[in-house]
Each structure stands twice: as C-alpha cells, then as structure tokens.
C-alpha cells in the first residue's frame with residue numbers, strides 16, 4: 001500500500017523549483033509551482049534517463065537538462081520532442097512545513 005514519505009522541509013525547495021529525492025532504489029523529482037503548490041514525478045526522463053531535477057521549471061512544465069524535452073509535472077504528459085512517453089506522477093502535500101509524497 002502506498003504510504004506518505006517525508007521528503008524535505010518546505011524551506012529546502014523554492015517556488016518554481018525542483019529537487020531530487022531518492023527512496024527505495026528509485027529516483028523522484030519534487031516540485032513547487034510558481035504559486036507554491038507541490039507535485040512529484042518520476043525523477044528520470046523517459047527519453048534517455050537524465051535527472052529531471054537538474055532541469056528547469058517553467059510555469060507548470062519541467063524541461064529536461066539533456067535534450068530540452070518537456071513534461072507537464074502536474075500530469076506527467078510529454079509536451080515537447082524528443083520526449084514522447086509520459087512520466088509517472090505521485091500525490092504530494094505539505095504538512096506542518098514538511099514536504100511529503102505518496103509512493
């Protein structure tokens with residue numbers, strides 16, 4: 001069953017930013033949108049497995065650092081070539097100043 005996992009303090013991630021989170025042998029990317037909402041996705045690009053946390057958050061998209069493919073981090077949908085396969089998304093929340101994701 002999926003459980004809520006503590007990721008970091010809200011102070012560790014800026015608005016319109018992304019942070020890498022490794023847990024249980026998998027890599028995730030956790031986001032804060034420009035208005036402070038929190039999101040989580042798989043951490044590796046579906047094109048050639050670059051770390052998305054090394055990429056750039058622009059509004060509600062993450063741009064991969066390797067070939068500039070883009071995903072919507074709210075839905076996981078691929079938005080720009082060369083990516084064409086969606087990334088997984090996970091529930092995320094902020095509780096008492098702690099960022100948590102459900103995996």
Ligand code: FES
Pocket residue numbers: 045046047048049050064065066067068069082083
């Ligand atoms: Fe992400 Fe190529 S590895 S676009």
